[in-house]
Amino acid sequence: MYGNTGKIVFVDLSRSSVAVESLPEEYYRKYIGGSGLAARVFWERGDFSADPLAPEAMLLFMCGPFAGLKMSGASRSCVAGRSPLTGHWGDSSCGGHFAPELRYCGYDGIAITGRAERPSLLLLEGEKVVVVDAVEYWRQGIEDVNKALKQRFGRGCRSLIIGPAGENLVRFANILNEGHHAYGRAGFGAVMGSKNLKAIVARARSREMLLADPEGFADLRKELNARIKDALASQVIRENGTAANLEGGVYTGDVPIRNFTSNFWEEMAEALTGSALTEKYLTNRAACAYCQIACKRVVEVAQGPFAIRKGPGPEYETIVSFGSLLGSMDLAAACKAGRICNDLGMDTISCGSTLAWAMEAFEKGDLTLDDTDGIPIVWGDMGTVVDVVLPRIAAVQGKLGELLAAGSVSSAKRVGKGSISYTTHSKGLEAPMHDPRGGGHGMALTYAMSPRGACHVADPMLYFEMGACYYPEIGFEFELEPKSYEHKAESAAISVALGAIENSACFCQFADREISIPEWVELFNTVAGYGWDSDEMMRAGRRVFYLKRLINHRYGLTAEDDTLTPRLLEPARDGEPQGITIEFDKMKERFYELMGMDPVAGIPSTETLSAHDMAAEVAEM
Amino acid sequence: MQIRVIPIGLIRRFVSEAEITLPDGVTPRQLIGLLRIPGELKMVAIVNGKSRDLDQSLEDRDEVKLVTVITGG
Amino acid sequence: MEYWKDTNEPITAFVKLFEEAANDNELRSGLAKVNQLIWFDYTEDGPDCSFHVDCRDGKLDVKAGKPADEPDLVMSLSADDAHRSWSNKLNPVMAITRKKIRVKGSATGLLKLAPKLKKVAVIYNKVLADLGWQDKIMK
Numbered sequence: 001m002y003g004n005t006g007k008i009v010f011v012d013l014s015r016s017s018v019a020v021e022s023l024p025e026e027y028y029r030k031y032i033g034g035s036g037l038a039a040r041v042f043w044e045r046g047d048f049s050a051d052p053l054a055p056e057a058m059l060l061f062m063c064g065p066f067a068g069l070k071m072s073g074a075s076r077s078c079v080a081g082r083s084p085l086t087g088h089w090g091d092s093s094c095g096g097h098f099a100p101e102l103r104y105c106g107y108d109g110i111a112i113t114g115r116a117e118r119p120s121l122l123l124l125e126g127e128k129v130v131v132v133d134a135v136e137y138w139r140q141g142i143e144d145v146n147k148a149l150k151q152r153f154g155r156g157c158r159s160l161i162i163g164p165a166g167e168n169l170v171r172f173a174n175i176l177n178e179g180h181h182a183y184g185r186a187g188f189g190a191v192m193g194s195k196n197l198k199a200i201v202a203r204a205r206s207r208e209m210l211l212a213d214p215e216g217f218a219d220l221r222k223e224l225n226a227r228i229k230d231a232l233a234s235q236v237i238r239e240n241g242t243a244a245n246l247e248g249g250v251y252t253g254d255v256p257i258r259n260f261t262s263n264f265w266e267e268m269a270e271a272l273t274g275s276a277l278t279e280k281y282l283t284n285r286a287a288c289a290y291c292q293i294a295c296k297r298v299v300e301v302a303q304g305p306f307a308i309r310k311g312p313g314p315e316y317e318t319i320v321s322f323g324s325l326l327g328s329m330d331l332a333a334a335c336k337a338g339r340i341c342n343d344l345g346m347d348t349i350s351c352g353s354t355l356a357w358a359m360e361a362f363e364k365g366d367l368t369l370d371d372t373d374g375i376p377i378v379w380g381d382m383g384t385v386v387d388v389v390l391p392r393i394a395a396v397q398g399k400l401g402e403l404l405a406a407g408s409v410s411s412a413k414r415v416g417k418g419s420i421s422y423t424t425h426s427k428g429l430e431a432p433m434h435d436p437r438g439g440g441h442g443m444a445l446t447y448a449m450s451p452r453g454a455c456h457v458a459d460p461m462l463y464f465e466m467g468a469c470y471y472p473e474i475g476f477e478f479e480l481e482p483k484s485y486e487h488k489a490e491s492a493a494i495s496v497a498l499g500a501i502e503n504s505a506c507f508c509q510f511a512d513r514e515i516s517i518p519e520w521v522e523l524f525n526t527v528a529g530y531g532w533d534s535d536e537m538m539r540a541g542r543r544v545f546y547l548k549r550l551i552n553h554r555y556g557l558t559a560e561d562d563t564l565t566p567r568l569l570e571p572a573r574d575g576e577p578q579g580i581t582i583e584f585d586k587m588k589e590r591f592y593e594l595m596g597m598d599p600v601a602g603i604p605s606t607e608t609l610s611a612h613d614m615a616a617e618v619a620e621m
Numbered sequence: 622m623q624i625r626v627i628p629i630g631l632i633r634r635f636v637s638e639a640e641i642t643l644p645d646g647v648t649p650r651q652l653i654g655l656l657r658i659p660g661e662l663k664m665v666a667i668v669n670g671k672s673r674d675l676d677q678s679l680e681d682r683d684e685v686k687l688v689t690v691i692t693g694g
Numbered sequence: 695m696e697y698w699k700d701t702n703e704p705i706t707a708f709v710k711l712f713e714e715a716a717n718d719n720e721l722r723s724g725l726a727k728v729n730q731l732i733w734f735d736y737t738e739d740g741p742d743c744s745f746h747v748d749c750r751d752g753k754l755d756v757k758a759g760k761p762a763d764e765p766d767l768v769m770s771l772s773a774d775d776a777h778r779s780w781s782n783k784l785n786p787v788m789a790i791t792r793k794k795i796r797v798k799g800s801a802t803g804l805l806k807l808a809p810k811l812k813k814v815a816v817i818y819n820k821v822l823a824d825l826g827w828q829d830k831i832m833k
Binding site: 232236239240242243244245246247248251252269274275316434462465466467468510576 | 629630631632633634659661662663665667672686688689690691692693
């Protein structure tokens with residue numbers, strides 16, 4: 001095998017056993033790697049009847065074919081399985097430094113079942129994999145554990161760590177690499193917690209990779225690295241972070257405000273935009289392994305109620321989810337909230353969204369002081385959020401903690417009173433900080449179609465709407481008007497396939513904007529020897545999307561679940577998108593047609609499955 | 622005609638807030654070109670608080686906010 | 695303009711390029727498959743700066759200026775970027791992504807010939823040499 005090593009570690013924590021297996025090479029050519037390959041393994045070996053937090057549940061970490069390569073954007077990996085937040089397929093990707101290390105250890109992925117008797121960590125030293133006692137780290141924050149593990153196993157080791165939130169099974173608990181990069185969404189930190197798995201530590205012995213066409217790749221790598229480094233978008237993001245144009249997003253109505261009830265807040269725009277972070281709190285820029293974009297922020301807030309020491313700083317999603325989404329324009333508060341979530345191990349998007357729902361519920365009286373242990377949950381009150389509420393959620397403490405720790409949808413179902421109508425999710429996963437009404441109606445469609453739930457990185461529709469893409473080889477030549485449904489279904493049909501490729505290749509979307517379709521094909525062929533043309537590559541992308549849809553089908557999801565909550569579909573009340581209706585049903589119907597999917601079951605038809613070479617997978621069902 | 626140009630977000634790296642004199646009938650699209658804002662950016666013009674077609678002429682004393690739609694993840 | 699003295703020069707070179715390219719079987723049949731009336735619009739450099747190619751129905755007619763019929767495809771760019779493009783120094787798909795080239799109509803067919811730009815550049819450089827413009831050839 002080339003690029004990929006062909007080896008997966010299967011760990012049973014109940015028995016403390018470790019076995020290395022090779023998957024058929026065909027699985028890679030058909031499902032690419034990353035979340036696609038994880039879906040394929042889960043399809044075959046996952047226990048579909050297992051509760052997400054039961055020992056029988058399978059947790060998968062998977063790299064793509066490009067992990068380990070010295071290329072900007074290539075150092076991502078994914079975690080996948082049945083999400084404890086949504087109850088169906090989930091996957092989440094992470095940058096940082098773990099993916100190359102896992103690849104250098106000789107593995108494409110790790111599949112974990114069972115439950116350790118005592119808090120444990122998994123240690124990979126080169127090819128050797130062992131389960132190690134980790135009682136001394138249990139209950140500790142991620143920052144301290146990260147430091148302790150580096151002291152114990154060496155500065156070169158790379159770790160994935162959960163915080164107290166994961167240990168306490170907060171349903172949107174996350175997993176962090178180097179205490180800075182997150183597998184944010186879908187709650188897999190809780191799955192690790194349920195398995196008594198505090199951390200995974202990897203330390204490779206060598207850094208060799210075997211490529212199908214090393215010279216061909218070397219030329220391509222040189223060209224792409226230069227292009228990625230010099231691109232305008234890269235420069236902008238390097239300079240002012242991923243919130244570099246947040247101010248612009250407020251004017252287009254893309255930035256959500258007060259639980260998606262408003263689409264314009266002029267004062268907030270300047271206060272939260274990326275240049276403000278640079279001016280006030282930035283100490284350093286940081287990057288994932290081998291990446292020359294360097295979008296990561298390191299910040300320090302020297303004084304005030306939200307003072308924090310120098311350390312990881314917020315990206316766009318966190319700035320908004322702990323900013324305007326909660327009715328706050330306090331950037332320092334967003335920094336501190338993000339830092340606390342990093343240490344306790346919670347997804348800032350789901351956490352922020354759950355808080356936004358709670359603030360609206362409290363304002364409406366659907367949530368009372370009795371429900372909240374006497375703690376007022378008020379718009380913009382970041383002091384209470386940071387000092388009182390976040391720790392309680394992570395500790396699942398009191399009525400408030402217990403309620404909110406299960407996420408906004410569960411909270412709304414428990415509270416009732418019609419409060420579900422102002423959640424902002426699709427399939428149980430809260431929407432990210434891009435309001436489709438302003439950012440682009442195509443995202444309403446792709447949020448609804450994304451297998452894990454509302455997601456803007458499952459596919460590049462956001463970039464399509466931004467006018468940043470042109471892929472004539474695969475039929476994307478449209479100039480899209482964001483606030484319209486025209487060409488959106490056609491665009492989404494292309495976008496979900498391309499997105500599946502990006503997430504299975506585990507490539508960063510900031511970097512891969514610079515990669516053309518022929519270059520993608522060349523990357524897969526020179527690195528991994530897949531022998532594709534662009535048609536084969538797109539088929540593989542669609543195949544990954546279809547398989548995830550089939551997995552969800554086995555969990556009882558249908559086309560009815562391919563929707564958004566009323567809050568996201570009602571016309572905006574103000575701002576640029578004011579009064580404009582999203583023609584959701586038109587887009588949805590056309591999308592199923594184009595994708596060869598049944599409009600009731602929401603899964604690919606028999607013909608479509610056959611045309612995508614999935615007959616064997618279906619027979620396994 | 623006198624136009625007030627206000628850059629928003631990342632457009633600030635190309636343009637400073639300014640009062641400028643332009644020939645009558647200049648459109649936002651032409652203004653964007655004159656200001657050498659990179660053509661690859663998809664732009665929106667907010668004229669006197671409302672978004673305006675890029676090819677619709679500006680008028681004397683208009684305030685033009687120049688916004689691009691690029692955003693992060 | 696970086697490469698051209700006036701707006702006549704690029705049009706002279708590009709029209710001659712297509713006339714020469716018609717002698718290459720692969721390029722000729724490739725253009726026949728494109729089957730469009732294409733207007734190469736460099737009018738940002740001057741009102742007369744453009745040429746069109748009619749490769750509909752097996753024809754290959756090349757003429758300076760805007761076509762009388764409505765074109766199926768318009769590629770608008772600068773004469774300098776056109777020079778870089780024919781010299782195989784500017785990737786057309788990337789240029790369109792970056793809006794250096796603005797497209798009206800579908801460019802998918804024409805862009806299928808993009809891998810042939812290496813061969814086109816050889817012909818183009820010879821055309822420049824024949825016109826006595828060796829100094830314009832991009833290394």
